[in-house]
Amino acid sequence: MESPGRKKRRDEAFKAQQKQASQIKKRAKVKDGEVQIGISNYDKTKLDAPNLTCVVVEVTICEKFRLACKVGVMKTLYSMNRISVVKTGTKKLLGLEDAFKEWKGMSTISEREAARKTSKIGGQGFIKCSCKGKCNTNSCSCKKHGRICNSHCHKGNNNCTNHD
Numbered sequence: 001m002e003s004p005g006r007k008k009r010r011d012e013a014f015k016a017q018q019k020q021a022s023q024i025k026k027r028a029k030v031k032d033g034e035v036q037i038g039i040s041n042y043d044k045t046k047l048d049a050p051n052l053t054c055v056v057v058e059v060t061i062c063e064k065f066r067l068a069c070k071v072g073v074m075k076t077l078y079s080m081n082r083i084s085v086v087k088t089g090t091k092k093l094l095g096l097e098d099a100f101k102e103w104k105g106m107s108t109i110s111e112r113e114a115a116r117k118t119s120k121i122g123g124q125g126f127i128k129c130s131c132k133g134k135c136n137t138n139s140c141s142c143k144k145h146g147r148i149c150n151s152h153c154h155k156g157n158n159n160c161t162n163h164d
Helices: 004-027 097-101 111-118
Strands: 034-038 051-059 065-069 072-074 083-085
Touching (some): 051 097, 051 111, 065 097, 072 111
Antiparallel strands (some): 034 051, 034 083, 065 072
């Protein structure tokens, strides 16, 4: 037999559990919204944003989310605990409208590749050349990666044409 005090505490606990479950279900109802995923410090530079803004393009049967960002569709399927919903902003405002409409034709990329392609400074790593010529062919690593030569490149080379 159960005492009245114990029954009351069990009922209160049951109601609190139901409330918590409804809140979790409410949060998990991300169908085609804008989300952010955290980027590992190994995949980004110190100057890059800690998150990558994406749009949900597909929800699988197992409640995993396929995400697309401006530069491609993510290889990994994400669970709800890896993403956070962007409450302010729309696809158009965040520049994700094209990614949402044309995600099936986009290439599949990893988190590191997405971080590199959206980086303002070219992603993790430092590229420099040690050319002795004009740096106008793909044998120059800077020219090959679409960057201009900088102060760390080929000291004393006055022939370089790939600079500001």
